[in-house]
Structure formats: structure tokens, C-alpha cells
Amino acid sequence: MEHSYALAPAVLVSALSVGFAMPAYATAPEIQTQGPIIYLADNLQEDAKLGWCIDTKGRGFAETLQAHSCKPTGNDVLFTYAPDTGTIASATYENKCMAYTAPENAVNPFGLIDCDIEAENQRFSYDADSLEMRLGNDETLCLTVAPTIDDAGPFQSRDLILAACDGLEPNFKQWIVQK
Numbered sequence: 001m002e003h004s005y006a007l008a009p010a011v012l013v014s015a016l017s018v019g020f021a022m023p024a025y026a027t028a029p030e031i032q033t034q035g036p037i038i039y040l041a042d043n044l045q046e047d048a049k050l051g052w053c054i055d056t057k058g059r060g061f062a063e064t065l066q067a068h069s070c071k072p073t074g075n076d077v078l079f080t081y082a083p084d085t086g087t088i089a090s091a092t093y094e095n096k097c098m099a100y101t102a103p104e105n106a107v108n109p110f111g112l113i114d115c116d117i118e119a120e121n122q123r124f125s126y127d128a129d130s131l132e133m134r135l136g137n138d139e140t141l142c143l144t145v146a147p148t149i150d151d152a153g154p155f156q157s158r159d160l161i162l163a164a165c166d167g168l169e170p171n172f173k174q175w176i177v178q179k
Contacts, residue, residue, distance in 0.1 A: 026042055026043075026171060027042060027043045027049075028041065028042070028043065028051075029042075029043040029046060029049055029050060029051025029052070029070065030043075030049045030050065030051070031050070031051055031070055031178070032050060032070070032072040033050075033053065033070045033071060033072060033074075033077055033078075033178075035075075035078045035091060036078055036079060036080045036091050036177075036178060036179050037053045037054070037070060037077055037078060037079060037178045038053065038054045038079050038081060038088065038133070038175055038176070038177050038178070039051045039052055039053045039054075039070050039175065039176055039178065040052040040067070040145065040171070040172075040174065040175060040176075041131055041171070041174040041175065041176050042170075042171035042172075042174065044145070044171055044172070045149060046069055046149075046156055047156060048069060048155070050069045050070045050071070050072070050155070051069070051070040052067040052068070052069070052070065052145055052158060053067065053068055053069070053070040053071075053077040053079075054067065054077070054079045054088065054098065054160060055067065055068035055076055055077045055157075056076040056090075056112060057108070057157075059076070060076060061076070061093050061096075061112070062076075062112065063111050063112055063113065064108045064110065064111055064112070065098060065108075065110040065111065065112055065160050066108070066157050066158065066159060066160050067145040067157065067158040067159070067160045068152060068155060068156070068157045068158075069152070069155035069156050069157070071155060075091075075092035076092060078090065078091035078092050079091060079098070080179070081124070081126055081133075081177045083126065085117045085123070086122075086123035086124050086125055086136045087115060087117060087122055087123065087124070088122075088124055088133075089115060090112060093112065095114055095115050096112045096113065096114065096115065097112070097113065097114070097115035097116070097122050098110055098111075098112060098122065098124075099111050099112075099113050099119065099121045099122045100121040100122075100135060100162065101113060101121060106161065107146075107159050107161070108159065108160075109160075109161060109162060110160055120136065120137045121137075122136075123135075123136025123137060124136050124143070125139065126175070126177060128177075130174070131173075131174035131175055131176065132165060132173055132174065132175070133173075133175045134165065135162060139165075140164055140165060140166070141162045141163065141164065141165065142162065142163060142164075142165040142168055142173040143160070143161075143162060143173070143175065144160075144161055144162065144163045144168055144172045144173050145158040145159065145160060145161065145172060146158050146159035146160075146161055147172075
């Protein structure tokens, strides 16, 4: 049986305007971290509602990066973004920047290495309107997190990866840069 549904133009316009007025993320995290961080705008199922921050893998300094619960304390989640150079730098570890060091590694493609503003693999572009963090030399790729959540002591972690921006749900690719 075929059904034909028609909405009055006023109802359709009203429904669309309500949809566009809503934020793109479902549940904002309850950020407790003090200092500069880069975190997902959506809590994205983080159990303690702390949100997901860029973080070093393990405790303290590490050469690989992940997304981790935005810990209330802990300096390894402190990262800054410099729009003039496109670098994401550790606020804790001097002269260490995020880099796309292992493109062939689907699980851990990002490293924390010596900053080099000339290095293309250390450049990112951030659009404050769309909240997307894109790879500087390939604007079709967005910084995102893996769907799988792992236990990380009293917190949680996810792989920090790149994926085609067009194929991602907004809650997986919208980042907030907190200064």
C-alpha cells in the first residue's frame, strides 16, 4: 500500500528551522580540566561525562597520542592550537607537537615529536564554525576518534585517528579548542 504524505509549507519550514537551531552535538561534556585543551564537543558516551581530550598514550610523556577522558588533573591532556602555524603543541612538554607520523597505522597514526613549523605532517586547520580539525595538507581528512571505547584505569580512552570528513557524524569530528 502506497502512502502519500504532504506537509503544509509552514509546518515544514518550522520543522526545518527547529532542526537547524539545535546544536550539532547531543550531550556536551562536563569539562573539569583547567588549562588549554582540545576536546570533542560531544561527550560521546564517556562514562563520567568528562569528555574526550587529545592526550599522550599512557601516563606522562609518550610518543603516541590518543583521545582520553578529559582528566580533572594531569598535564598530559594539555594541548594548544596555533592558527598562524597550524600546529597542535603540548602545553606541558616543551617543543613537542602533534604530527601525523604513521599514516599506515590505522590505530595510532599520531605522534608527539619535536615541533617543526615547516613539517607538513604537523599542520592542521581548525574551522571554528564547523568545529572541524582537518589535516593541513589534506583538507578532506578530519581528526576523529574510533568508535571503540577502552578502559584506562579509572578513565576511558579511544584511538585518535583520521577519517574522511564527509563520512563522519558531527559528534565524532567537532572539536573545541579551549585556551
